[in-house]
Amino acid sequence: MEEIQQAVNRTIQETFNVDLSAELTRTQEQFGDYATNVAMQLAGRLQKPPREIAESLAAALRESLSDTVRDVSVAGPGFINIALSDQALVAMANAAPTNKPTTFKDQVVVAEYSDPNPFKVLHAGHIYTSVVGAAISNIIAAAGGEVHRVNFGGDVGLHVGKTMWAVLQELGGENPEKLQEIPSERHAEWMAACYVAGTNAYEDDEAAKAVIIDLNKRVYQLFADNDHDSPFAQIYWTCRQWSYDYFDEFYARIGTPFEKYYPESEVSTLGINTVREQLVKGVYKESDGAVVFEGEPYGLHTRVFINSQGLPTYEAKDVGLIMQKWQDYHFDRSVVITGNEQAQYMAVVLKSIEQFKPELTQATTHLTHGLVKLQGGVKMSSRKGNILRAVDVLDAANEANKAATGRDDEQAILGAVKYAFLRPRIGADIIYDPAESVSLEGNSGPYLQYAHARARSVLRKGQAQADGAIADLDAAERSLARKIGEYPEVVKKAVDDLLPHHICTYLYELAQAFNRFYEHAKVVGDPREATRLRLVTLYADVLKDGLGLLGITAPEQL
């Protein structure tokens, strides 16, 4: 593609003495393989009819690209359509499984996502953000980045006070030894129930509310005193560990493990110190007893970093987190993935850091996604416990899959759920329908897994013939080869935009192209077997590679 693009640029330069970078787009197969509209762009500057410009460019390109191009034609108001030769198409297809962009070559990248709070339950949104974050991390890694996947969460704060309140009720006071009576497989659900009880008490019971506020302060004090031994400390640390065990287990299950957790407690001191330091230098200001950053000069709003009681808010903690990540990794790029309700909040935090560490914010990218809603547009409400938990999403997928296939298949339901979450472009809220996600038909994860398994099955029958050279292509083969060769361009686009859904769109089109090919092209036993086996191999490899970027497995057989 780049070769052709350069040839077009060179031709424009030579023919019209104009420096212009031509944009090459993929076009419908009936028109060719690539198209460009430079002739229309040039029409104004050259004061010539676009078709005339297109004709002379096309003629020159036919000459200079005679090795790689089958035909260069002019269509409509002045589009130049370029059809590749079979050899060029085959060369691109051959390179497709391994040809990756080098956008992040030799760069250290920190990817932060998921960010659940200890002492709370993982909900559907956590699967979504984890799956999206993992896919983006995979894409960056494919482009050469050294990716460190990290996770940030609140091990201190009011929600901890709420949970601890109910925990103490359950234990009948500060009796850490009673925790041992809770079997390990019930830890997560027990703590989730405690959080719900604590939240309800906080809202309904004034006395409890006061206790919870006090417990919150006591938790902060544990860190100030480095207290691991008092009964209260033992309960806190044990429950905190239960949370991290539960997170680890869940991430392992869905295949999105993390290298490091950054608990809030570990970054808040750095955050508060940094903010105080910069308060003296005038970056932050005191206002009504709190420390704030005034965003209005930058079109943002003012936010509190240290509250009037001297405690750090999330803003100061995030300052600490970013500083800590910098100290730990000296990253070239830091990608933070959160819900879009944090978009403007993060803009303020980053703008404030830009005042004293501009190199750090320049290297930071904040990507935001929407909420997970259920089919029918019902929003998942937080608190109270009437939420869709992460396991509920997987259970629903499992139920639906079982109803359709009659068996349990963890890889199938993970493939289904992940694909359902990755298919839409990041940004808007997503509507999740468990039944549709595990559907065996249409644009779904199982369709792609099936399409892969089917190809591998053909290859098993075709034995080891699959590395033969391809000489020429018939129409069905050409369509498939064309689609396979597009893969590197799609990955490049996904990397440039940091948008994994481009890969979903492509893989589905690829699988469709294969299924059409398969429909009327016999592979094993056909005179063209060698060529076709080679194409099927490339197809299956690309499909597997693409699913891998999405974090979806591609089983050899289903």
Place this chain on the structure above:
RNA sequence: GCGCCCGUAGCUCAGUGGAUUAGAGUACUUGGCUUCGAACCAAGGGGUCGCAAGUUCGAAUCUUGCCGGGCGUACCA
């Protein structure tokens, strides 16, 4: 009020560095398995691209203004 995100077929979504006739899936109606895995393929109906102006040879895409939805807007995260 101000700011950010979003609005494409009944439903769920691609397409938004401008481009050839706006595409998929699903649902509905049909056709195709004695043949490499039919979880597949093919055909059909279904769209004022929220509305209106503007820029252009050309706008779902860019600009402006409206309408509708979500979120944010100082001591929550």
